[in-house]
Amino acid sequence: MKKITLLTTKYSDNKKDAWLTNELAYSLRDDGHIVSVVVFSWLPNEPETRVKKIDGINVVRVKLPKIMYNKNMFFTALKMFLFPQVAKWHVHKNIKECDLLITNTPCVTILGLSNFFKNKFNSKTYLVCWDFFPFYLKDLSLIRNKLVFKIFHYLEEKMYRSFSKIGCMTKGNINFLLKNFPTVDKDKIQVLPLWAKTKYLLPIDVSMTRKKYNLPQDATIVVYGGAMSVVQELTNYIDLARESLNLDKKILFLLIGNGTEKTKLEKIVADEQLDNVMFINYVPRDEYENVVRACDIGFISLSRKLTVPSFPSKSLDYFKASLPILASLDAVTDFGSILENEIKAGLSVLAGDTESLLSKLDILVSDRKLRTELGKAGRIYYENYLTVDYAKKMILET
Template sequence: MASVVLLTTKYASEKKDAWLTNELAYSLRDQGYDVSVVVFSWLKNDPESSVAELDGINVVRLKLHKLFYTTGFIGTAFKVLVFPYWARFVVGRNLDCCDLLIANTPCITIQGLSGYFKRRYGSKSYLVLWDFFPFYLKDLGVIRNKLFFKFFWFLEKRMYQSFDRIGCMTPGNIDFLLENYSGVERDKVEILPLWTDQKPVVSVDRCRLRQNYGLPQDKVIAVYGGAMSIVQELTNILDLAEQSMDMNVLFLFIGRGTEKKSLEDEASRRGLKNVRFLDYVPREEYEGLVASCDLGLISLSRKLSVPSFPSKSIDYFKVSLPILASLDSVTDFGSILQNEIQAGYSVVAGNTALLSERLRELVSDSDLRKKMGCSGRIYYERHLSVESARNKILSII
C-alpha cells in the first residue's frame, strides 16, 4: 500500500468542519492509500502538538513555544526557520515511509522539507500553490522593508524549485509564478483547480431557515460567508449597501475575523439597516443557510497583486448561487467567472457605481440569478471534484 503525506497549516479535527485538505486526505484514504497529515500550527490559537488517528488518518500536529507566536517580521521569521527543523525530528519519529509528499502553500513554512523527504524516503513531491507568501504580506503592508521581502522571496523560490510538480489554480497564477520566480521549470507546472467533496444539489426549506435566523422572507439576500480581514476589504460591500438603500436587498455577513467588529461599528455609524451580521455557523448548517440566500458576495482588497481563485466561490457554486465579486485588478478570476463559467458579475474593487449597477440587475431579475446559479453548479460538477484533483496529483507517481 502506497504511503502519502500531506504537509499543511490547516486541517480540521472534526468532519463537520472539514476543509480542502481534509477532503483530499479522505479521498486518498478511500482509494486505499496510507495517509498521514503533518499540520503546522501557524497561528497562536491553533491546536497544540499531538499525534492521533482521526478517521483512519494519522494526524501529527506541531506547535512551537508561545514565544514564537509574536507578531511582525521577527516572529514570522523565527517560525519559518524553526518549524522545518522541528518537523524533521517529529516526522522521523512518527513516519516510517512516504511515496508521495503533498504540500500546500504557504510553503515557506516547510523550507527544505521536500528535499528531506526525498533523501529519507525517496518520495516524489507535489506542491499545491494557492498563494505567494511574501507578495501577499507586502500587498497588505505587513512587509515594508525590501530586505525582509527578499528574504522570504528567496526562501520561497528555493521551495518552488525543489518540488517535482506544482499545481496552480489559474493560468494567471502560472504566469505570475514563472515571471517572478526564475529557475522554476515551466514543464513541471500545471493547472490544479480548487476541489471539493461533491454533493447533490441542496434541498432546503428557505422559509424555515430564514425564520430560524431572523431573516426577512420578502427580500433578496446577498450573502458574504467567510473570514473578515483586511484581505477582503469588506468596506467595499458596506459602500455597496449604502448605495443600495432603495433596493429590496439585505446584505448578510456570516463569519468571524479581525475586521468584524470594525465593520459592525461602521455599519452602525452609517445607519445601514440593510446589513446584518451573524457569527460563525457550523459547516453543515452554513451550507443550508447560504442556499436559502439569493446571491453570493466575494470581495478582495484592491491592493493585492497576485491572481487568485477565492475558495468561497465553491460554496456559492455548490448551492447554485450567482456571484457578485469586487476584486483586485490583477486577478483572472473575474474573467473566468463572467466569461468562462458565466456564473456572475465581476467589478474592480472601488468602482461602487458599477458594482451597484450589477447588483440592481441581479436583484431585479430572478431568471438571471437562476441562470447564473445553474451555470456555477455545472462548473462545480465538471471541474471542482476532489477526485479529479486527487487523480491529477497522483499521476506523478
Template sequence: MERILLLTTKYPCRAGEGWLTNELADCFAKEGKSVSVLVLSWEYSDGESAVIDLNGVRVYRLRLWKIFYNKNIIFSTLKIFLFSALVRFRHGRVLRDTDLIVATTPCIVIWALLDFFWKKTKAKKYLILWDFFPYYMRDLWGAGKSKLFSFFLRWENRLYRKFDAIGCMTKGSIDFLESHYKIDPEKVSLLPLWTKQLHQVVLDASERSSIRAKYGIIDEAFVVIYGGAMSVVQGLDNILDLASHSKAKPQFQFVLIGKGSELARLKARVQDESLHNVLFIDHVPRDEYEKIIAACDLGLVSLSGNHAVPSFPSKSIDYLKVGLPILASIDKYTEFGGILTRDMKAGLWVEAGNPVTLAEALERMYSDSVFLSECAKNGRQYYEQEMKVDSAIQKILFACEDI
C-alpha cells in the first residue's frame, strides 16, 4: 500500500494551522508513502479550490460557490447532496489511482464518492469514525424530526458497510457502533486520537505576561480558557453560566477563542448580562493559539448536555500538549469524563447543565495547587505515551493488511 488517499472536510493549509488530518498525511509521507488528500472546504473560509503540494503531500481542495455556504436548511442540504458529486466529477481519477483510501466522518458528505467509485477501485478502504452524525443531529433537533433522523441513519449505515475497516476513538464508540448499526464487528478496531509529538511549550514569567498583555488577558487572574468550534454541539452556555456564577470572584477570567455559528449569540449574551469576566479572542493560527493556552491556568472542555453518544473532544489534545489541566462540562453518556479522571488523571468533569457543581470543581482546582500541578504533569505524560501519530498509521495499515 504505497499510494494513500485521504478524504476529509478538514485539512488546513495555512502556515501554523495543522490539524489531526495534516499530521496523519505528513506521517504517511515521512514513511515513504505517496500521499494525496481530497479535501472538501466545508466552510467558505477553509480555502478556495486549488491543487497544491504541502510537506510532500498533494492536496486537491474543492470549494463550492459562495451561495452554498448560506446558513439555512436549503443550501445546507444542497451542499450535502452536490459537494461530493462535484468532487467525483473533478477528481475521480485520484480515487482510482490509489492503494488505500482513508476517509473521515461524517460519511454523508462524501456519499457520491462512495457510491460511484467504490467498485471502480481496488483500493482498501478505511474509515476513521469520529462522530455519529445522525445521532448528534437528533439530539440537537429534538423529537420533531424523527423521519429525517431515520433517513440519515439508514443512509449512513449503508455507507459504513462500504468500508473494509473502521477505526473508533474509544471502546465506548465501538460498543455504540456495534449496537446501533449493522456492522461486521470483525471490521472494527480501536484508533485513539493522535498528535505529532512536540516539545512542550513552556513560558517563563516574562513571556507569560507578554502573551497575556498582547491579548488583553488580566496578568494576575486565574485564567480559564476554551478554544475551539463555537456551535450548538459544544453547548457553550455551560461556560457563560459558570462565568455568571463567578461574577463576584474577580480572581477568575474566562477566555474563549474560536469561531462558529454561536459566536454572535454568545457575544450578545455576554454584553446583555455584563459578564466582564469573559473575553473573546478572534481565531488565531494554531502556533499562536498554543502560546495563548500555555499562558493560561486551566483548559475547558464543553459539550451540550443533549447528546447521548460517546465522544472524545479533540480540543483536549492542545491542553494536554502544553500541560494544561482540564475541567470538562459534558454529557453523561460520553466516555471522556472517565478517561480524563481515570486514565489521564488530568482534571475533573461534571455533567453539563449544572453551573453550581461546575463552579465547585473550578474552585477546587483553583485552591489546590498541588492537585493542579499533578493534573498538568499527568496530562502531558498521557499525551506523550498514548497519542502518537506513528502509532495511528500503524494501526490503520495493520487493519487493512489482511483484507
C-alpha cells in the first residue's frame, strides 16, 4: 500500500463527469492505496478552496483570489507562479506522507513542486506529459515574444529534469521532448498511453436514443464531441458537411459540447443554412456515451498550425463505443499513422484537404461492414492498451 498524491488542474467532484485524473484516482483507491488529490481551480467558475472527502479520496482544492482570474496575460502568468506557492502551504497542512507524486502537464503550473515533494516526503515523482506548454501557446499565437517563449521553455525543461519518471502519449511525443529539451535524461521517459476505465457497455436502443435527442433515424451520423476551440480547427468539419451535400447521401454532422469557437461555427451553419449540421450542448458523461454509441462515425480534428504530436483524448470515447474514426490532423502528429496502421480503427487526412476528407467519408458511409471492422479494432486496442489499469501499472513501477 502506497500513500499517493495526485496533483492536477482538472478533477471533477462529480462521478458523472469523471475525467482521466478521476479514473486514475479511483483505480488507485480501489487497489487499497491512500490517495489524496490536490487540484488547482484554474477557471473562475470552479469551486473555492476547500478540503473534502469525496468517494474515499481526500480532495484538497486550491483557488486564488478573484482578481487573479482576470483575462489578460499578466494575471495568467501570475497565476502560474502563485498556484505552486499557495499549494505548498495546503500540502504542508493537509498531507502528512507521500510515497509517490503523480502530476500532469502543463509544467509551469506545478513549478518546483516535484522537488518540494522529494525534499519534504522523499517521494518518487511521475509526470504525465500530455502537452508542451510553450509550444502549444506559440502555435496558437498566444506567445509572440521570443524572450517570453525562452523563459517558459527554460522553466519547462527545468521541471522535466526534476521528475523521477515521465510518461509521454506516443513515440512521437518522446522524440519531440528529447529534441526540444535535450538536457532531459532519455532513460526516464516512457510511452504512457491515455487511459479510461474499462467499461463493458450494455446494448442500447439506438432508435430510442436518437429519438430522445431529435436525431434522424435514417441518416449516417458523424459525431464530434468535445471542446470547440481554435486547437480543433472545426471549420474543416463544417467544410466537410458543406461538401458532403454533393454525395447524395443522408448524413448528419453532430457537434456535442461548447467552446470559444462554438458561436462562430453556429453562425456559419446558420448563414449558409446547412441543415445537415446539428449542435447539442454539453451533456453529462454517461449520457454523452450513449449519444456517441447511437452515431456511426467519430470525428477528430486538429489545427494544421500545431507543431507538437498528440493523441487526441476524445478518440478513447470512440474506441470505447466501437466507433470508426475519421480524422483531420496536423502534419506533425503520429496519431494518423497509429490510427490507420497500428490500431486499424479509422482513416485520416491532413487538415485542410477537404477533397480527401470527403473521399474518406464517402468510403465509411458507403461501407457498413468496414465501419464495423474498424470499430471492433478500436475497441480491442482500447481494452488492451488504453485502460486505467494499464496506465496505473506503468506509473506504480516508478
